[in-house]
Amino acid sequence: MNDALAPFQRLEHQRETFPDGLQLDCGAVVAPLVVAYRTHGRLNAARSNAVLVCHALTGDQYVAETHPLTGKPGWWEAVVGPGLPIDTDRYFVICANVLGGCMGSSGPPEEMTDAEGRPQGRPWGIDFPSVTIRDMVRAQKRLVDALGITRLMAVVGGSMGGMQVLEWAATFPEMVVAAAPIATATHHSAQNIAFHEVGRAAIHGDPDWMAGRYWEDGRIPAKGLSVARMVAHITYLSEAALGRKFGRKLRGASALTFLEDVFEVESYLRHQGSTFVRRFDANSYLTITRAMDYFDLSAEFGGELGAAFRGTATRFLVASFSSDWLFPTEESRALVRALNAAAANVSFVEIASDKGHDAFLLDEPVFHRALGGFLRGAAERVGA
Template structure:
């Protein structure tokens, strides 16, 4: 990658390289293809105990170890480990940075290549093609094959990760024994598209955006990206969670004496925004939010969601959280209805939680028990 691209430190990510590249839904091909990934646990001799974990919009492959830029624990640390629902004594976990991401997989921050795959000495930036959830899944499939795995024990993921789970089950049904789409939907709603558009507009409005060529002078559109993160962060929490965390607590003695950072919830949000820009690339944010907005699994199957799962033998575990208003339970129920119409093997649970969409990432014992039980049952059936 070109030297002047360093809005955040370079990290030497573990990557699989595919010189043949990938044909994308938009009609373009991209080559070579790099998929950055991490694994946890050990692949058994039968190669039958692999679980692919798909990350959400701003997640990455550092599932259960410190994130190299922030030093913070992996995004799903609480659920991974010996004896935990994602039991590293029993399963071989794979987590890959999505296509279009900014943690080592091919994406806007990586070096651009021409149609023959020759490096062009500058990052893709806004020239990076539009990608879809299905493109992300196709890239993951290459990695899984490269690891010598024909069939995954399970694909698991929440939010955008859940979209990938659904796409895996629809596109590669024979490669997925079990699928756990969590806190997700089979399409992105108008309201969710609208929230994403606020974030994108805010990035575009930042003078440091410079038409997406901010990398030329080593700057990043930090203010715009920070506002995008702030608005998204509100949608990840419930009103109850915000109230419990902050209520209307003031930062100073009196609300009326100053105009900024009056309430604790404000400084919390600002902090969320400012730390985010140190670990995430604005062009990646645009690319990935777009991929989520495009997602409409029924539309890929003639407008009939159940057609996406016709004849499937995959076992499904669908979970939602009662206070999640970004991906509400009604959208999980729509997935379950389609799976039922396809006569699929499906279990569904709505977890009572007041933590909002973020609940899937947090300590939710009922959820962990349910997911852990589902995976263990599948492994038992396969004699793992």
């Protein structure tokens, strides 16, 4: 990689390169297609124990190991590991950075190529083509094919990861034995698009954004991206969770002085924002939030959601969390109804939790039991 790719810290990721590239829903071709990924556990001789984990908006392939950039634990270490619901002693776990991401897969921070795959000596930046959830899934499909796996025992993911799970089940049903879309929906709601737009407006409004060409002089739109993260972070929590964690507590004071008071919750959000900008690319954030906003599974099937799953042999586990107002239970129920209309094999539980949307990432024993049992059932079915 050349120096023009500053300000992005270059990391060596495990990657698979597909020189012929990928044709996207928008018509553009990204060539070569690069998919950065990590695996855990061992693929059995029958190649029947593969579980694909799909990450959410700001996640990446470092699902169950220390993150190489932040030094923090993997984002789903409560769920993926030896003896955990996604048991790496039993299953071969694959997690890939999404197309449009910023952890090594083809995306805005990577070097731009032309239609013939020739490097252009600069990052894609704002010129990276629009991607959809389906494009992300097609890229993952290429990786799964390259790993010599013809059928996935399970595809599991929460939030945007859950959208990918649904897209997998609808687009490649014969490849998916079991699907677990968690804390997700079959389309992004107007409210969710609205929150994303606030985040994007914050990035666009940052003078350092430079119309998306901030990489040219080594800057990043840190203020804008940080505000985007702060807004988004509020949507991941619940009023109860914020109240329990922070209440009206002040930082370094016991009572309001009306001078330089900072509420604990403000300080927390600022911290979330400032750490985020060190690990995430603003143009990737714009690309991926758009992909989520575009997602509407029923629109891909002539406006009839049931058609996305007609005749499916895939088993589904749908799970939602009671205090999640970003992807409320009602949206999961609508998905369950569509699956029932297709006479699909479906399990559904709403987990009681006051932790909001983030609950799917956290220590939720009931959810973990349900997911673990569901996957054991799928493993039994395929003899894995």
